[in-house]
Amino acid sequence: MAAPAQKQDPTEARLEGLTLPDGAAWAREAREAALGRFRAMGLPTRRDEYWRYTDPATLTQAAAPRAAVFKPTDEVPLFQEVDRLKVVFIDGVFSPEKSDDLAMAGLEIERLQDALAKDIHWAKDLYGTREAAGQDPVARPQAALNTAFATDGIVIRATGKAEKPVELIYLHRDEISDAILHHLVRVEPGADVTVLEVGPAAARFNKCMEIDVADTGAFHHVRAQGRDHERRAVTHMFARVGKEALYKSFTTTANGVMTRNEHVIEIAGDRATAHVAGAALGDGHYGKFHHDDTVFITHDAVDCESRQVFKKVLRNGAEGVFQGKILVKEGAQKTDGYQISQSLLLDDDSSFQAKPELEIYADDVICSHGSTTGAIDETALFYLRSRGVPTDEATDLLTLAFLAEAIDEIADEALREDVAARLREWLERRRRG
Amino acid sequence: MLDIKGLAVKLEEEDKQILKGVDLSVEAGSVHAIMGPNGSGKSTLSYVLSGRDGYEVTGGSALLEGENLLDMDPEERAAAGLFLAFQYPVEIPGVGNMTFLRTAMNAQRKARGEEEISAGDFLKLIRAKAKELKIDAEMLKRPVNVGFSGGEKKRNEILQMAMLEPKMCILDETDSGLDVDAMKLVSEGVNALRDAGRGFLVITHYQRLLDHIAPDVVHIMADGRIVKSGGPELALEVEKNGYADILTEVA
Ligand SMILES: Nc1ncnc2c1ncn2[C@@H]1O[C@H](COP(=O)(O)OP(=O)(O)O)[C@@H](O)[C@H]1O
Numbered sequence: 001m002a003a004p005a006q007k008q009d010p011t012e013a014r015l016e017g018l019t020l021p022d023g024a025a026w027a028r029e030a031r032e033a034a035l036g037r038f039r040a041m042g043l044p045t046r047r048d049e050y051w052r053y054t055d056p057a058t059l060t061q062a063a064a065p066r067a068a069v070f071k072p073t074d075e076v077p078l079f080q081e082v083d084r085l086k087v088v089f090i091d092g093v094f095s096p097e098k099s100d101d102l103a104m105a106g107l108e109i110e111r112l113q114d115a116l117a118k119d120i121h122w123a124k125d126l127y128g129t130r131e132a133a134g135q136d137p138v139a140r141p142q143a144a145l146n147t148a149f150a151t152d153g154i155v156i157r158a159t160g161k162a163e164k165p166v167e168l169i170y171l172h173r174d175e176i177s178d179a180i181l182h183h184l185v186r187v188e189p190g191a192d193v194t195v196l197e198v199g200p201a202a203a204r205f206n207k208c209m210e211i212d213v214a215d216t217g218a219f220h221h222v223r224a225q226g227r228d229h230e231r232r233a234v235t236h237m238f239a240r241v242g243k244e245a246l247y248k249s250f251t252t253t254a255n256g257v258m259t260r261n262e263h264v265i266e267i268a269g270d271r272a273t274a275h276v277a278g279a280a281l282g283d284g285h286y287g288k289f290h291h292d293d294t295v296f297i298t299h300d301a302v303d304c305e306s307r308q309v310f311k312k313v314l315r316n317g318a319e320g321v322f323q324g325k326i327l328v329k330e331g332a333q334k335t336d337g338y339q340i341s342q343s344l345l346l347d348d349d350s351s352f353q354a355k356p357e358l359e360i361y362a363d364d365v366i367c368s369h370g371s372t373t374g375a376i377d378e379t380a381l382f383y384l385r386s387r388g389v390p391t392d393e394a395t396d397l398l399t400l401a402f403l404a405e406a407i408d409e410i411a412d413e414a415l416r417e418d419v420a421a422r423l424r425e426w427l428e429r430r431r432r433g
Numbered sequence: 434m435l436d437i438k439g440l441a442v443k444l445e446e447e448d449k450q451i452l453k454g455v456d457l458s459v460e461a462g463s464v465h466a467i468m469g470p471n472g473s474g475k476s477t478l479s480y481v482l483s484g485r486d487g488y489e490v491t492g493g494s495a496l497l498e499g500e501n502l503l504d505m506d507p508e509e510r511a512a513a514g515l516f517l518a519f520q521y522p523v524e525i526p527g528v529g530n531m532t533f534l535r536t537a538m539n540a541q542r543k544a545r546g547e548e549e550i551s552a553g554d555f556l557k558l559i560r561a562k563a564k565e566l567k568i569d570a571e572m573l574k575r576p577v578n579v580g581f582s583g584g585e586k587k588r589n590e591i592l593q594m595a596m597l598e599p600k601m602c603i604l605d606e607t608d609s610g611l612d613v614d615a616m617k618l619v620s621e622g623v624n625a626l627r628d629a630g631r632g633f634l635v636i637t638h639y640q641r642l643l644d645h646i647a648p649d650v651v652h653i654m655a656d657g658r659i660v661k662s663g664g665p666e667l668a669l670e671v672e673k674n675g676y677a678d679i680l681t682e683v684a
Pocket residue numbers: 444451469470471472473474475476477478487
């Protein structure tokens with residue numbers, strides 16, 4: 001099947017200059033299949049229902065728009081104090097010099113292209129599999145494009161309790177870099193791994209992560225998207241969560257002209273848990289800010305719990321979008337699904353659009369969702385001011401309080417505190433101007 | 434300390450005059466009480482003095498140690514030494530009580546050009562003050578006033594007052610909703626702060642608080658004015674006969 005006629009030209013234009021990377025036969029097959037999917041779907045446009053609130057044009061156009069490289073001044077890099085295995089990519093290319101040795105107890109870790117070159121590799125079962133499954137019922141063409149053309153990435157197999165987190169550090173150096181990274185994470189039964197992602201990665205970044213959490217495994221994910229004001233990103237997390245397994249993901253975003261983060265999670269085993277959370281801070285004063293969280297959680301097992309907690313603080317014309325769906329399949333009894341998306345608008349210029357959706361085919365479930373848009377609580381603000389706290393400082397305090405429910409979704413205390421401290425500093429720097 | 438002259442206030446949004454010329458002077462070292470029927474404007478007076486939005490001053494003045502309060506932002510008034518114990522303390526989910534108090538304390542110090550208090554000194558101080566008010570460590574950690582009982586909220590107000598050591602304390606119906614024990618704790622907290630350099634304005638509906646916090650002067654407020662002032666005996670008179678007699682007398 002081919003894409004609708006009006007989509008064919010831009011879709012082919014995007015493919016110009018891209019060639020399918022070499023690899024083992026199974027990898028070539030996976031990439032060709034993905035290319036076929038991509039061509040059949042075609043690139044999204046504003047007319048697509050799924051892109052109603054976010055204009056994909058700059059994400060899909062043939063060449064990446066230029067993005068100035070942001071130079072942080074006085075900040076300590078995130079997770080600096082955390083003992084972790086560093087894996088560094090510069091403009092989407094793995095840097096062996098800057099990275100630690102890819103070796104750690106409880107973990108097998110290698111570069112994507114190395115894994116995809118091997119005739120026999122566990123990655124065969126995962127590469128493109130979750131992504132392909134995640135194309136139904138909603139098309140995610142840019143993830144298929146990613147599977148077809150990703151030239152770099154990391155492949156992780158957790159076989160036990162990983163001794164420390166793996167941090168993917170994405171450096172941006174080139175103003176016109178257009179990076180496609182694809183990561184695979186397989187968590188074996190009883191294993192436990194934390195993956196951190198930090199940085200802008202490139203002028204334009206297309207990232208796809210496929211995660212398979214086997215029965216009783218645990219996957220933790222904490223991400224801080226780079227502070228480069230002009231960067232763009234479209235990211236996909238495709239996960240399958242097995243019996244009594246845990247999937248937990250948190251993302252914080254401050255700055256970025258265009259971000260679309262998708263989570264597609266299939267809860268496949270009984271008594272499994274999936275939590276996704278996000279805290280975004282956008283200030284249009286530094287340039288356009290548009291941030292879109294799109295989440296699709298499918299419950300296909302009994303007695304499972306899912307949570308979506310997304311908070312956005314927007315000012316000076318910043319735009320926030322949330323599309324969140326909970327699909328409870330027939331037979332997925334005793335599902336406990338929770339979804340909250342909230343925005344704090346600090347002025348009248350900023351906007352937030354939310355589309356929460358529930359689709360339920362089982363009768364014994366508890367699902368709740370809520371979405372709010374509000375300004376700062378004037379009563380609380382006055383109370384703080386009456387105690388001597390100046391308006392801007394009081395506003396920051398209330399802003400952090402607003403974000404707390406999302407930040408609290410980070411299970412590890414050190415990581416949680418680090419993220420909270422970073423957001424506090426971001427607000428402080430902003431206040432000082 | 435606090436000098437209010439002919440203060441007239443209307444609502445910003447409505448054409449409704451609430452204070453119709455309030456005259457009141459609280460000297461350093463003294464405790465003044467304001468009593469009066471519901472709706473007479475007592476809370477409005479306390480809000481206008483602390484700088485809440487929504488009111489328009491149509492006449493008169495309010496000075497704190499000679500400085501024009503009405504020109505200052507609420508945070509400036511606080512740094513200048515004004516404190517209002519709210520009739521309805523505000524809940525702030527997500528902001529820890531300790532963080533709140535430390536931020537407030539340091540903001541005031543900064544505004545006055547003083548050094549910030551160290552984390553260690555702050556902890557020592559708050560533990561000592563909290564103990565006197567029977568506020569436990571758990572309550573200090575919780576978000577500001579969230580899930581606090583009525584009495585806990587009022588004690589928390591007094592804790593803030595004790596920590597911030599303001600020059601001029603206004604207490605708006607701090608006694609309402611308190612049982613006998615809590616009333617004693619709150620009164621002891623206030624009495625401990627009584628000092629030659631500090632003034633108090635205690636707004637109350639009932640005489641019973643004044644049994645614990647002995648006022649120097651008692652004012653009766655009605656319909657936006659102070660209609661009568663006198664010694665502590667005035668409060669007893671209200672207790673015995675209600676407001677009706679006084680109001681007819683001054684009408
Ligand atoms: N924000 C407001 N909006 C409408 N009416 C108000 C407002 N604030 C005060 N009032 C009115 O002003 C009068 C005085 O109220 P208040 O100062 O609370 O009295 P008190 O504390 O003596 O009971 C009342 O009639 C009250 O309804």
